[in-house]
Amino acid sequence: MTTGTEMSEQPRSRRQTRAAILTHLLQSGGSFRPPLAKAVRLSEASLSRILFDLKAEGLIEEIRRPAPYVGGPTGLVSLDGTVALAGLELTSQHLSVGVGGLAGELHYSERVPLPKRMTSESVGRVFREALTLLREWTRRRRISLAQIGVTIPGLGRLSVSGNPIIPCDVERIGQMFGELCTDVPVAFTNSVVAHATFHRCRTHNxxxxxxxxxxxxxxxxxxxxxxxxxxxxxxxxxxxxxxxxxxxxxxxxxxxxxxxxxxxxxxxxxxxxxxxxxxxxxxxxxxxxxxxxxxxxxxxxxxxxxxxxxxxxxxxxxxxxxxxxxxxxxxxxxxxxxxxxxxxxxxxxxxxxxxxxxxxxxxPPSNGNDPQAALAFAAFCLTRSGGMPAASTEAA
Ligand SMILES: [Zn+2]
Incomplete structure (x- = not known):
């Protein structure tokens, strides 16, 4: 976490600049180059260089079309529709699992019911079942996931080991992802954070x-x-x-x-x-x-x-x-x-x-739309990382 005012005056790293562009595209649903440059405080020439990289990496796409203002045709930049994300959303009745894209489209979803007697073991087994379904679905279609988002009610600093709302052992579930979904970045969050992200990215105006x-x-x-x-x-x-x-x-x-x-x-x-x-x-x-x-x-x-x-x-x-x-x-x-x-x-x-x-x-309410909030959170994690895997070191 960074404190605001200082950061805006410091030069941004490559990751931060890429993150600003990608997150703006996620929240706006797409933008022409001039307003995008303005929103992320870059010259059009600098923006152009970064967009070139992002396009080559398959993170954005650009359609040439007339801009709705003076200055003639330019590119409408948006996030690439082929990037696949997964979301797992734990509710009080079931664990929802799904695969979707950066623009909010849903390709696959399944709900695994929670057991009557909930313990961290029985909830853990539900996660294993959902992850197995996810692995089979993506393998059959040769889809490689760019990011997984997992949302858990009541998750917070105090409840990583003992969740007071739904018993689950986040550390053990995290290991399960390591076994079954190797090399895909996974992020856990509280359900309310995911719903906030969903509205911020998907609510028009x-x-x-x-x-x-x-x-x-x-x-x-x-x-x-x-x-x-x-x-x-x-x-x-x-x-x-x-x-x-x-x-x-x-x-x-x-x-x-x-x-x-x-x-x-x-x-x-x-x-x-x-x-x-x-x-x-x-x-x-x-x-x-x-x-x-x-x-x-x-x-x-x-x-x-x-x-x-x-x-x-x-x-x-x-x-x-x-x-x-x-x-x-x-x-x-x-x-x-x-x-x-x-x-x-x-x-x-x-x-x-x-x-x-x-x-x-x-x-409007977003209850019952699972796993859309988890997918929106996964999209946000990907854009916030600047589309660069956490392990990769960045040039100073
Ligand atoms: Zn209470």
Missing amino acids: YPFSDAHLFVFVGQGVAGTWMDDPNEGDALEPVELGHMVFEPGGPRCRCGHHGCVEAYTSLPALAALLGTTEAELLQLGSEWVTTIPLTSRTRRQLRQRLFRLGLAIGNTLNVKPCRGVVVSGWPSLLAEDDRKAIIDGIDACLLGGRTLARVSLAFV
């Missing part, structure tokens, strides 16, 4: 391009600090969903009681609406219109959203930040109901939301 807090409300509730891409590339999970509001409250899957997640996660919403999480996922965005809300339920819903707002506001009190993006079921509600989140933020944020100048945006 994503609301923020500078530093902000991404909040994901799904099977769990969690956040990610997202850096300004010109000042660093850190994606840091923040477990705001486990902020405890009532020590005697409902039990949370982390083992504690009264966490904000226990009131606002998708399973908690399902219980409030008298349905199941599976049914909610199946209804998708339709549940808002399909399931009628009594005034009592709506009141409770707003109380819970208010709590979510408090958790977000308190997070911003700890680390101030100007932008918040919320993804998940609250994004589907009418503005009137969503206002409870803003009220919650206002009620605890030092100086209030207006004085603190925090803007809030909603993006």
